[in-house]
Amino acid sequence: xxxxxxxxxxxxxxxxxxxxxxxxxxxxxxxxxxxxxxxxxxxxxxxxxxxxxxxxxxxxxxxxxxxxxxxxxxxxxxxxxxxxxxxxxxxxxxxxxxxxxxxxxxxxxxxxxxxxxxxxxxxxxxxxxxxxxxxxxxxxxxxxxxxxxxxxxxxxxxxxxxxxxxxxxxxxxxxxxxxxxxxxxxxxxxxxxxxxxxxxxxxxxxxxxxxxxxxxxxxxxxxxxxxxxxxxxxxxxxxxx
Numbered sequence: 001x002x003x004x005x006x007x008x009x010x011x012x013x014x015x016x017x018x019x020x021x022x023x024x025x026x027x028x029x030x031x032x033x034x035x036x037x038x039x040x041x042x043x044x045x046x047x048x049x050x051x052x053x054x055x056x057x058x059x060x061x062x063x064x065x066x067x068x069x070x071x072x073x074x075x076x077x078x079x080x081x082x083x084x085x086x087x088x089x090x091x092x093x094x095x096x097x098x099x100x101x102x103x104x105x106x107x108x109x110x111x112x113x114x115x116x117x118x119x120x121x122x123x124x125x126x127x128x129x130x131x132x133x134x135x136x137x138x139x140x141x142x143x144x145x146x147x148x149x150x151x152x153x154x155x156x157x158x159x160x161x162x163x164x165x166x167x168x169x170x171x172x173x174x175x176x177x178x179x180x181x182x183x184x185x186x187x188x189x190x191x192x193x194x195x196x197x198x199x200x201x202x203x204x205x206x207x208x209x210x211x212x213x214x215x216x217x218x219x220x221x222x223x224x225x226x227x228x229x230x231x232x233x234x235x236x237x238x239x240x241x
Contacts, residue, residue: 004197006046006067011186011195013073014166015047017158023228025050027235028102028135032059035133037100043090043124043136044107048074048083055082062096064088090123097129103136106233109201112179114212117202121216128240134218137226137235141203145232146172146180164190178203206234217241 005011028050032040038060042051045063047070054061056079064086065071071085086093101124111117124134139145148154154170166188173181181200187193204212210220218238226233 002067003199004195005184005199006065006070008195008197009069009072010188010193011197012047012067012069013162014158014160014186015070015073016049017160018156018166018168022049024137024226025053025104027227028104029053029057031102031133031135031237032100035100037098037133039096039098039100041093041096041098041101041124041127043101043103043120044105044110045074045085046070046105048077048080048085050102050104051083051085052077052079055079062086062093062098064090064093090120090127093123093127096127098127098132099129100133100135101128102134106137106139106201108136108138108209109203110199112200112202117212118216121212121218125217125240130240132240134238134240135235137233138209139201139203139233140231141178141205143232146175146182149182160188160190162190164188173198209234209236213238 040054040059040061042063045051045065048063051061051063062084066089068087071087111120149170149172151169151171157165157167160166166186168186170182170184173183179200179202184197186195213220219241220238222237224235226235
């Protein structure tokens with residue numbers, strides 16, 4: 001099931017506003033050049049920021065996401081007409097042969113069961129050319145980043161283009177490792193509407209991630225730090241065997 005933040009149109013409409021900056025995408029764009037990728041699959045593409053960025057610089061991009069409301073926002077962006085958008089996930093892809101597949105924004109953590117994660121890896125593997133690259137990020141559980149998912153550090157108020165403001169904050173709901181659940185609250189000043197969106201993520205250790213990749217037919221060439229969040233996340237650079 002898609003979290004409300006990605007599936008409710010009113011929340012999706014302010015997603016980019018609340019997640020502005022996206023410095024995390026810069027190193028993915030850089031890796032497209034580093035690996036000489038001309039065809040890229042963006043798994044969990046959301047509102048299409050990375051996909052449209054890559055399309056703008058001439059990369060052939062396929063963006064897949066299970067949230068139709070997010071894809072609707074993506075389709076309205078500049079250069080979106082150059083992207084092939086697919087409503088679904090890595091297990092429902094048509095036949096593809098891409099040079100590089102990416103999962104940004106810690107998408108890897110939304111797959112809560114071993115079966116769902118394995119199926120996702122299998123779908124990505126099938127979409128890659130031989131020796132194609134798969135790059136994704138995931139948080140290091142030892143850093144206990146969920147302890148920062150409370151109201152004080154996450155609270156913000158932003159103006160909404162359609163009028164008024166949206167007030168947002170997060171709060172931790174439950175920690176039962178490897179699962180962490182948190183809730184986002186969104187209050188719109190224009191009419192007082194209040195929305196909440198609950199999310200549960202799975203925090204996998206590095207050894208666990210590497211074992212799952214090997215089982216799915218990937219070689220881990222390198223594990224990098226996220227330049228915008230050093231010491232907090234792993235960026236796995238893998239290759240299809």
